[in-house]
Amino acid sequence: MIEPVLVGVAFLAGLAFRRVGMPPLLGYLLAGFLAGGLQLGDADVINVLSDVGIILLLFTIGLKLNVRELLAPQIWATASLHTIIVVPLTSLMLMGLVLLMPGIGGMDTTVALTLAFALSFSSTVFAVKIFDERGEGSALHAKIAIGILIVQDIFAVSYLVLSADRAPSPWAFALLGLPLLRPLLVFLLKQAGHGELLVLFGIAVALGSAELFEMVHLKAGLGALLFGILLSGVDKSVELYKSLINFKDIFLTAFFLSIGYTGLPSGDMLLVALVIASLIIIRPLIYFGLLLMFRLRARTSLLVGLSLFNYSEFGLIVAAMAVKGGQLPEVWLTTLAVAMALSLFIAVPFNTHVHSLYARLATRLQKMERSELLVQERPVDLGEAEIVIFGMGRIGSGAYDYLSQHYPDKIVGVEESADKALKLRLAGISCVPGDASDRDFLERAELHRRKMVLVSLTNHSENVDVVKLLQQLNYKGNIAVVSRFSDQQEELISMGCITFNLYAEAGHGFAERVMEEMV
Template sequence: MPEFPFFRDLVLAVGAALVGGVIAHRLGQPPLLGYLLGGILIGPYTPGPVSDIRNVSTLADIGIVLLMFELGVEFPVARIRRVRSVALGGGSAQVILTGALAIGISRLLGLPLVQQVFFGAIVSLSSTVVILKLLLDRGEMDTPHGEISVGIALVQDLSLVAMMVLLPAWATAEEDVGWTLLLALGKTIGLFLGAYFVAGLLLPALFAAVARLRSRELFLLAVVLAVIGTTVALSALGLSTALGAYRAGVVVSRSHYSRQVLAELLPSRDLFASLFFVSVGMLVDPLLLWRHPGTFFAVVAVIVLLKPAVSALIVRAFGHSASTALLTGLLLGQVGELSFVLARLGADRRFIGEELYGLVLGGALVSILVNPVLLRYGGALLARGLPRVAPSPAPSDVPEAGRSHLAGHVIICGCGRVGSELVAQLRAAGFTYVVIELNPIRIEELRRDGEPCLFGDANNLRILKDAGVERAKLLAITHYNAAASELTIRTVLEIHPALQVIARAHYAGDVQRLRGAGASEVVVPEFEAGMEFLRWTLGQLGLSAGEIDAVVQRRRIETKPGESVE
């Protein structure tokens, strides 16, 4: 039957994603590493079964659209405003500086001028999809480095629009280059703004009309039409598919139906997103990389080493802590879907050769492969040097006299949802506490509420001493970042070995890691939620309170530290 090749390719791609994902999970690595390697195995450049990249790419594009649409709903422009200075200023500076340095390196490699400029533009961009996937997997969307990295990545996405308009116009212009570039950019901005405001009027009206019919099937159809239709319309104006989907999500986030829209789409998100990473692996030709090792390693070095270093220095220059700058730089240390779009444009228009195109794809694959590893392990290793370079702390809201008399108190590191609940209950019970928080927005909120707080990094010795760590009774680390938590635990126990430390973990391996660092207790929210479900369910089934406590206690004893809790 004529559809058979498509379904064969789909089976191969999903099978490669499943096998690769299982192996990666068994090795304790993020699943996307397995997806990428699975893509290489079914690609046209390796022995064995071969899948048609065109069929897989079509499904992968749906994954990009759904991921970026969700980002637009969950991370709209209003949240970018919270980090607008570093996102706009830092993001623009990062693109320009990384691009300029990459142009200089490509010149040393002997590339022609047009290829130099395209190479600099391609490697200056990061994958919002990869960043989003890593942050969601690590539970770090609401952290300072999470918000900053997403904000910078979205600014990069916007810069792609300008690149796709200006670079071809510059490369083909024979005279009056300035006027040609200005005209092309003005036309694109005008069409984009017009489409955005039209969609902002039409989509809420569409959802309202369909919602009144009380039909889940019709509402789902309206959602699919809105997401795909808005993305296609904006893409037709020169916007990338990824950025078009994000803008569609921003439009939907302004309506009352945004949560239901997400609920309808999210079950399909991870399936299609995994196919995106499989499709990236399929594009890579290992033999091409083998034939040009010097150029290939130069491409990888620019993406994995140069760009994170530039990004971290820029974030640091905007006044953020060394740990936030480091983690942001590591998150941005890869290239992905937007770079592929620009590279394909350059190859199709013969601005770059197929050789450079293949090397860029290989560099992209390596960068996506090593990015989660660097983020998990490299961050922990490099972070050990952070106390030596941490910034001078900002003025605190703990008066000097109060700081000198702090004793037997609780230090709370991080004041998100978990930290806020702890603060509220300690305040209600009359206990003394002080909060250490890195998010400047959250610090302002705490100060308005009159809470004792310090802006700074909990790994900074001066910050810890200002919080009275030598005289504290307990330290609570309420965030998910295992690398930062491990460093904090080791740092405070050097100052106060008898201090009781409670920490929060997300990954199974982090439980043993934090206990090994010296944590007295490690809480895994998912496991505790399971215990509450168990307690309530057994109560509804008629067990007494004593019997329920016995079952829960037995389960706690049976659960070894580090057992799967995800």
């Protein structure tokens, strides 16, 4: 059983970090080290819950994944080139540390390469969490980052399969027939409805697929990812994804807690962990240069690079296998765990303030861009629209339909998902792909020509950031923003916005609609 004290400590630590403007996951990390040192809770139970969190994470990534996107050079080539560059550099650094610090023991080239390979991955858990908190899950930079992480996960799984004590079962070849299961899975998904059966179906498929792959001696996470992909591309998969988000986040809390249970190294190895953690400063620079080479904008390259600015949970798994096989002293496992935790502490402030960081560096960074950008990165034209709607979800689309009746041909929607923007245009809706939190996009939008901006994005913090950005750019028109709670509404009003509280005013909208039909 999990100690109630541990849950309370995790909550208080997470709350403390959130109050100072930092993601709660840093609090969970601290709570994990504290719990590990005081022996709070059951480490085995925490590890099991952590595994469930990672499985649900990979399953939900699969639900939103477009496999064709992985074939883009900016994804697979960037991931491959990064590995080719980073592994030799890290190996040389590790072998140099051995010479400078004899107390940590000898290290041959094979061990150094193994550790360097483990350190070449970035954390999928961290990146997804950061994008979710910023409401950027559908943005181009998020898709590129997640694509790179999936390619890295494929590298890691391939290594684990090749280095495992047991080869994949002959039955593993039967998994090549998995696409044949898609019609059945989609049928069951549609039959699950909208309540607890939908959630139960998602969890059952995620955990069941993980167990299936374990039975044939393949990684459980790979099974969850592939079954998520099998269910992707249907309307119901979006609802399933949203239904599983909170469950995924709760179980992922156990993942961050579990890092602390590996303990702290002592003496020279703690110093080694600090050195290894400091090396991540180079990582976003490498990603930034590679992505610019593949014709991405400086802003996109920076956002992707910083989201991959840490070490990965897969590094601990690779190190654990090396320890089990006798290739690595056990102390390296705790050393890598501390290095990973420290890398998250370093990465979080950069990612928390990434938009303001780009605003300060934009002029210099843009000079590094290629003259010809990818099609997805080229400027879009808002035309003669006088009203702009940021976020074309259900609320934004509903506002577009209503306003179009009163101001025909004067409205344009802006949607961060290029695929969704294309579908809306094909349906006859004026919509362009764009990121409302992108300062470059807003500067090119000729805001002085727009009389009103409606902001209806994924979460409140993202809405507030867009309002601040509009005000920094001296936008003089009306800004209308959706809110969900009274404190959010008050904050937006204090910023001079027109605001509509979805929950408080839903009844009014419902009654108004009924009266329209009765007339």
